[in-house]
Amino acid sequence: MAQRDDLMPTTAPSVSASALPASGPRRIAIISASVGAGHDGAAAGLADRLAAHGFLVDRYDFLDLLPARTGRLICDVYHRMLTWAPAGYQRLYAATEHASRPGALWRALFRGAEQPTLRALEPDTCAVVSTYPGASQVLGTLRRRGLLRVPAFTYLTDFSVHALWVAPGIDAHLAVHAVPAAQAHAQGAAAVTVVGPVTGPRFAPATDEQRRAARDRFGLPGQEPLALLVAGSWGVGPVRRAAAEIRETGVAVPVVVCGRNQALADALRGDGIEHAFGWVEDMPGLMHACDVLVQNAGGLTSLEAFAAGLPVLSYRCIPGHGRTNAAALDEAGLAAWIREPADLGPVLAELLHGPRGRAQRAAGLELHRSAPGPVPAIAAGTGPQPAAGAQPVTSRRPARRRPSLAVAGAAATLSLGIAATIACTEAPARLPAVTHYLDGDW
Structure with a gap:
């Protein structure tokens, strides 16, 4: 041979x-x-x-x-x-x-x-x-x-x-x-x-006091539900469309992190998305301020959100690993994968206020504890x-x-x-x- x-x-x-x-x-x-x-x-x-x-x-x-x-x-x-x-x-x-x-x-x-x-x-x-x-x-x-x-x-x-x-x-x-x-x-x-x-270690569930302080620090609304939309350090994917669709549901206010893509942050503000950030050093604090995470790649930020006690959904995922990660997270019961825009509002509401959100929070925390x-x-x-x-x-x-x-x-x-x-x-x-x-x- x-x-x-x-x-x-x-x-x-x-x-x-x-x-x-x-x-x-x-x-x-x-x-x-x-x-x-x-x-x-x-x-x-x-x-x-x-x-x-x-x-x-x-x-x-x-x-x-x-x-x-x-x-x-x-x-x-x-x-x-x-x-x-x-x-x-x-x-x-x-x-x-x-x-x-x-x-x-x-x-x-x-x-x-x-x-x-x-x-x-x-x-x-x-x-x-x-x-x-x-x-x-x-x-x-x-x-x-x-x-x-x-x-x-x-x-x-x-x-x-x-x-x-x-x-x-x-x-x-x-x-x-x-x-x-x-x-x-x-x-x-x-x-x-x-x-x-x-x-x-700072990625942990927030107390009510931590949540209020984080919202004040980032200049975010005090009472409305907040959906944290992330797109990795490069800020890639159909982020502007996803942010607009979250806003249109009326279920939550989009808070967008654009990584190092400052052009994207500027464009979002031009679209009327008030809370658009570039690179954020204090991601644990921003997660403390928000109620649900919307992601498109299924990477480290999702794991951090699980530790912070946030329910997670995958939406308008990037090609390749973004889609396969979304499928795997959905199979694991850790993150809902939204494939149709019409499902975005109902699933957001379930994650924010229903048993589906409580189940995903528990599963995410258990992943870190087990x-x-x-x-x-x-x-x-x-x-x-x-x-x-x-x-x-x-x-x-x-x-x-x-x-x-x-x-x-x-x-x-x-x-x-x-x-x-x-x-x-x-x-x-x-x-x-x-x-x-x-x-x-x-």
């Missing part, structure tokens, strides 16, 4: 358990990706909890580990697809959602991240955790080749599991709920464990645990080295291919309407 090239041994350096210290703090590396804010947010929460348990924690951005700066380019292309060509992105996502392995170009690109990943990890690293699927693919390959000799974990940050999340060689896949755990298991993931979510979080599972795989006590969390950026011509060529080809998809998947008549895509109203 021919030996696969991508499993051939190399002369790369290795990270080995034999380098671990006999005593003292143990070091765990977390590899995330600054694609939106959800993967980094999960990594930050996990890092804080590991540090509180006495681990040294290093954090890396997978985009910095990819060759020839293609990480930033691919992130930008992904952002543009969601903004300008959502139908094209949906087709790409659907075509790869259940693939048995990444395509050849993706494999070449991931191969280019292997050496930078090994060089970045400190010799005394005792485990590596990925909160991003591309990083999981690289770590799984390094484990299979024997170049990474310490445990590698994937923390599944999404409620639905795309095939890229499942990487042969990963020691354990940690899920926030039984629904994504079942999806991961069905795709062949190793050692799938339900560990629950990681959110900040599982221990990922730290015990990770700690159990690293050997003897360190003494408890806060340790530093360090963000590290790997040194840049020139990639091989083959890897650089594959990266360029992949980026051009994605860009070509944007150009080809939308009807020409729609492409001039750039302003509508940019403000998320597609």
